Amino acid sequence: MTATATQPSSDEQKAGAVPTFTVTLKVQRYNPEVDEAPHFETYEVTAHATDRVLDALHQIKWEQDGSLTFRRSCAHGVCGSDAMRINGKNRLACKTLIKDVNPDKPITVEPIKGLPLEKDLVVDMEPFFDAYREIQPFLITNGHEPTRERIQSQADRDRFDDTTKCILCAACTTSCPVFWNDGQYFGPAAIVNAHRFIFDSRDDGGSQRLEILNDKEGVWRCRTTFNCTDACPRGIQVTKAIQEVKRALLTSRF
Amino acid sequence: MQIHKYDVVIVGAGGAGMRAALESSKRARTAVLTKLYPTRSHTGAAQGGMCAALANVEEDNWEWHTFDTVKGGDYLVDQDAAEIMCREAIDAVIDLEKMGLPFNRTPEGKIDQRRFGGHTRNHGEAAVRRSCFAADRTGHMILQTLYQNCVKQDVEFFNEYYVLDLLMNTGPDGIERTAGVVAYELATGELHVFQAKSVVFATGGAGKVFKTTSNAHTLTGDGMGVAFRRGLPLEDMEFFQFHPTGLAGLGILLSEAARGEGGILRNADGERFMERYAPTIKDLAPRDIVARSMANEVREGRGAGPNKDYVLLDLTHLEPAHIDAKLPDITEFARTYLGVEPYTEPVPVYPTAHYAMGGVPTNVETEVLRNNTDVVPGLYAAGEVACVSVHGSNRLGTNSLLDINVFGRRAGIAAAEYAVDAPWVDLPENPEWLVEGMVEGIRGRESGERVVDLRKALQETMDRNVQVFRTEASMKEALGVIEELKERYANVVVQDKGRRYNTDLLEAIELGFLIELAEVITLGALARKESRGGHFREDYEARDDVNFMRHTMAYRPPVTVEEESPSAPFADEVTLDYKAVTVTRYQPMERKY
Numbered sequence: 001m002t003a004t005a006t007q008p009s010s011d012e013q014k015a016g017a018v019p020t021f022t023v024t025l026k027v028q029r030y031n032p033e034v035d036e037a038p039h040f041e042t043y044e045v046t047a048h049a050t051d052r053v054l055d056a057l058h059q060i061k062w063e064q065d066g067s068l069t070f071r072r073s074c075a076h077g078v079c080g081s082d083a084m085r086i087n088g089k090n091r092l093a094c095k096t097l098i099k100d101v102n103p104d105k106p107i108t109v110e111p112i113k114g115l116p117l118e119k120d121l122v123v124d125m126e127p128f129f130d131a132y133r134e135i136q137p138f139l140i141t142n143g144h145e146p147t148r149e150r151i152q153s154q155a156d157r158d159r160f161d162d163t164t165k166c167i168l169c170a171a172c173t174t175s176c177p178v179f180w181n182d183g184q185y186f187g188p189a190a191i192v193n194a195h196r197f198i199f200d201s202r203d204d205g206g207s208q209r210l211e212i213l214n215d216k217e218g219v220w221r222c223r224t225t226f227n228c229t230d231a232c233p234r235g236i237q238v239t240k241a242i243q244e245v246k247r248a249l250l251t252s253r254f
Numbered sequence: 255m256q257i258h259k260y261d262v263v264i265v266g267a268g269g270a271g272m273r274a275a276l277e278s279s280k281r282a283r284t285a286v287l288t289k290l291y292p293t294r295s296h297t298g299a300a301q302g303g304m305c306a307a308l309a310n311v312e313e314d315n316w317e318w319h320t321f322d323t324v325k326g327g328d329y330l331v332d333q334d335a336a337e338i339m340c341r342e343a344i345d346a347v348i349d350l351e352k353m354g355l356p357f358n359r360t361p362e363g364k365i366d367q368r369r370f371g372g373h374t375r376n377h378g379e380a381a382v383r384r385s386c387f388a389a390d391r392t393g394h395m396i397l398q399t400l401y402q403n404c405v406k407q408d409v410e411f412f413n414e415y416y417v418l419d420l421l422m423n424t425g426p427d428g429i430e431r432t433a434g435v436v437a438y439e440l441a442t443g444e445l446h447v448f449q450a451k452s453v454v455f456a457t458g459g460a461g462k463v464f465k466t467t468s469n470a471h472t473l474t475g476d477g478m479g480v481a482f483r484r485g486l487p488l489e490d491m492e493f494f495q496f497h498p499t500g501l502a503g504l505g506i507l508l509s510e511a512a513r514g515e516g517g518i519l520r521n522a523d524g525e526r527f528m529e530r531y532a533p534t535i536k537d538l539a540p541r542d543i544v545a546r547s548m549a550n551e552v553r554e555g556r557g558a559g560p561n562k563d564y565v566l567l568d569l570t571h572l573e574p575a576h577i578d579a580k581l582p583d584i585t586e587f588a589r590t591y592l593g594v595e596p597y598t599e600p601v602p603v604y605p606t607a608h609y610a611m612g613g614v615p616t617n618v619e620t621e622v623l624r625n626n627t628d629v630v631p632g633l634y635a636a637g638e639v640a641c642v643s644v645h646g647s648n649r650l651g652t653n654s655l656l657d658i659n660v661f662g663r664r665a666g667i668a669a670a671e672y673a674v675d676a677p678w679v680d681l682p683e684n685p686e687w688l689v690e691g692m693v694e695g696i697r698g699r700e701s702g703e704r705v706v707d708l709r710k711a712l713q714e715t716m717d718r719n720v721q722v723f724r725t726e727a728s729m730k731e732a733l734g735v736i737e738e739l740k741e742r743y744a745n746v747v748v749q750d751k752g753r754r755y756n757t758d759l760l761e762a763i764e765l766g767f768l769i770e771l772a773e774v775i776t777l778g779a780l781a782r783k784e785s786r787g788g789h790f791r792e793d794y795e796a797r798d799d800v801n802f803m804r805h806t807m808a809y810r811p812p813v814t815v816e817e818e819s820p821s822a823p824f825a826d827e828v829t830l831d832y833k834a835v836t837v838t839r840y841q842p843m844e845r846k847y
């Protein structure tokens with residue numbers, strides 16, 4: 001679209017200016033209070049070219065079946081609530097435009113894999129956050145505190161910039177085949193957050209974090225399949241970060 | 255039903271709630287109840303920065319910052335509160351850095367600072383570099399850093415617990431005090447009563463009252479609604495900030511940092527129209543002025559696009575490398591959601607409902623007021639839910655991230671210190687009756703009106719009638735719709751009757767808060783026959799300090815046990831009173847930029 005193309009504000013104008021189309025969604029449903037096993041249900045919704053998969057899910061929830069359950073909050077890819085499997089790939093529903101996932105065919109929507117299923121698209125996030133908490137995701141410093149800010153060069157700051165972008169949506173961890181097979185594996189997101197501190201020049205906790213990640217459920221389980229990097233909605237070079245942590249373990253340099 | 259007992263309960267785990275928790279949990283047994291996982295809170299969406307007069311890159315001091323805050327708020331700011339905020343700003347930023355926040359750095363390795371709307375040197379001479387930032391994800395970094403420190407300190411969270419009622423009772427000394435809260439657990443549908451000596455409300459804003467908004471789906475003003483239903487006042491609710499640069503048609507925010515870094519607003523003719531409205535600081539004038547100027551361009555036919563209904567944010571003269579370094583996220587929003595490439599094309603933008611200046615009134619110790627002078631012992635509020643009032647009638651950019659840190663910290667300390675000495679207050683009888691009535695009333699209904707229809711009607715009337723331009727007629731129209739919606743709400747029905755993760759039910763309950771708050775916003779705006787900051791009346795275009803340099807205080811009678819239908823606990827009548835503005839050193843002047 002160019003800036004002169006239309007992006008009107010009211011609904012009627014929107015309908016007039018932006019073409020609408022019908023899409024079919026195949027959504028995995030599971031209500032633990034009545035269902036024995038998950039199953040798929042199919043819905044048809046009317047979408048605009050600018051609509052996201054989250055808009056389609058809302059349309060189903062608000063106008064067809066109020067019991068369809070999923071998490072969401074910010075609706076623009078910053079809070080990490082709505083990672084799900086869309087056409088077999090982990091994405092944020094609020095950052096995935098319908099027109100970009102081939103709306104000519106039914107769009108499949110499933111919960112992320114590897115975490116306990118709670119209801120429909122909602123999974124239990126606690127095991128994921130447990131792994132995150134285990135790598136000590138906070139600045140660890142020795143010595144006394146300066147009165148003003150610590151000095152850090154912009155180059156040192158840039159060293160870990162990429163891994164500060166993580167929104168803990170779990171898209172990476174739940175796209176990892178190792179994690180699917182072994183729920184004990186820390187998973188990419190925890191390693192990304194360890195990286196964020198290990199490579200922060202202000203931090204003195206690098207060795208203890210590396211020791212944690214040297215565990216049998218730690219970084220060495222990574223088989224470099226790059227699923228995590230593909231899945232990250234923030235564009236973090238997840239696999240690269242994991243490689244850097246591995247290298248730091250081998251060389252004790254970070 | 256389960257009963258828990260904590261010294262301090264903090265409601266909300268955004269910036270304000272977690273900053274409070276870091277202080278409180280060091281001093282007293284503390285629980286944090288939050289309807290979202292902490293890291294999902296909307297503080298994480300904040301982009302541009304947090305102001306503090308660090309003077310790292312040019313001369314600056316906190317008194318200039320205070321002046322800008324008072325003037326930016328169009329003299330409705332309580333100046334004692336603004337002084338505290340701007341003075342404590344410096345430590346607030348340094349504290350965050352020490353907690354690990356990765357700020358952008360100057361060539362000397364200090365915290366870098368950039369310009370932001372309304373922040374000036376020496377009382378308005380020129381724009382000053384005061385905003386501390388981490389690219390355009392400052393809020394994300396604040397939220398992550400605070401959560402990381404909560405993990406470090408082992409703060410106890412109850413995630414996905416919705417607080418739906420506040421409990422007060424007469425203490426052993428005959429004084430009415432805070433007794434706790436009632437929460438609904440999303441995962442199980444169970445009710446939990448938390449008995450507590452002190453409660454801190456940090457539930458954030460209420461942007462979903464409007465249709466076009468930068469706010470998350472979950473910002474439904476619950477904390478304000480809960481307090482109001484218990485008979486506590488709400489202050490200055492008519493002042494809602496419309497941020498100039500929402501992505502047209504979507505409302506997703508593009509930070510003012512875009513203009514701070516050199517972006518320019520243009521109309522359809524390519525004219526830099528802000529030169530006409532604010533000749534000195536142009537595109538960096540405060541938000542209310544820029545938003546109205548944009549709306550005016552569109553109204554007068556100079557809007558861009560086939561429907562001439564937006565203006566353009568031009569970044570094309572900036573180096574792509576500079577854009578990537580300073581504004582990576584927001585330019586990505588333009589690409590993802592509008593398909594516009596900001597390197598080469600201007601971005602369609604239009605004002606979007608952004609920030610509630612009003613809220614639960616508190617004093618500078620963050621104690622909640624029950625009237626103009628008395629506090630509710632044990633009850634505190636901080637962040638967007640509160641009104642101290644540091645933002646007056648218009649908040650300056652970067653002052654909210656500051657507010658949540660300064661007053662969040664104060665609330666945590668005050669609540670814990672109070673709890674150490676205060677007596678336990680018994681829970682009232684049947685503490686859960688209101689929430690139970692609300693939940694069961696809605697869940698039990700077999701047929702009726704859909705949530706979506708009511709919410710749409712509400713948001714559309716608020717966008718059409720109570721937005722950037724307001725008149726008596728437009729607001730009366732809105733009130734008519736709201737009145738109708740209050741009645742229809744008594745009939746609202748949800749399809750999901752289950753107990754596990756019933757978000758259908760919670761959306762219905764959240765809608766109840768939205769309707770209630772929309773009425774307070776509109777009534778306050780109707781009664782305020784002047785224009786000030788974010789509140790602009792076309793039928794009263796001037797600021798009127800004689801009659802209206804005062805805070806609005808809205809009240810309703812508290813819900814009572816005799817209430818017939820707790821599932822729609824609206825008041826028949828809202829009354830308005832007023833409270834004096836605290837002036838220390840700045841007498842009101844005309845607000846020109």
Ligand SMILES: Cc1cc2nc3c(=O)[nH]c(=O)nc-3n(C[C@H](O)[C@H](O)[C@H](O)COP(=O)(O)OP(=O)(O)OC[C@H]3O[C@@H](n4cnc5c(N)ncnc54)[C@H](O)[C@@H]3O)c2cc1C
Pocket residue numbers: 265266267268269270271287288289290291292295296297298299300301302303304392393415416417418456457458459468469470473476477507509608609636637638639651652653654655656658
């Ligand atoms: C897109 C955007 C960009 C912004 N950029 C800036 C900026 O650059 N600078 C700046 O200063 N300000 C900015 N702001 C404003 C600022 O981000 C917010 O005002 C501020 O973060 C609010 O923080 P808070 O802690 O009060 O609330 P929030 O962060 O919204 O947190 C609210 C918390 O309350 C909880 N909660 C709500 N209701 C309930 C309930 N019923 N029961 C239990 N828990 C509940 C939620 O789970 C959440 O944890 C921006 C705002 C937006 C929307």
Ligand code: FES
Pocket residue numbers: 071072073074075076077078079080081082083092093094095
């Ligand atoms: S809803 Fe926040 S990331 Fe999608």
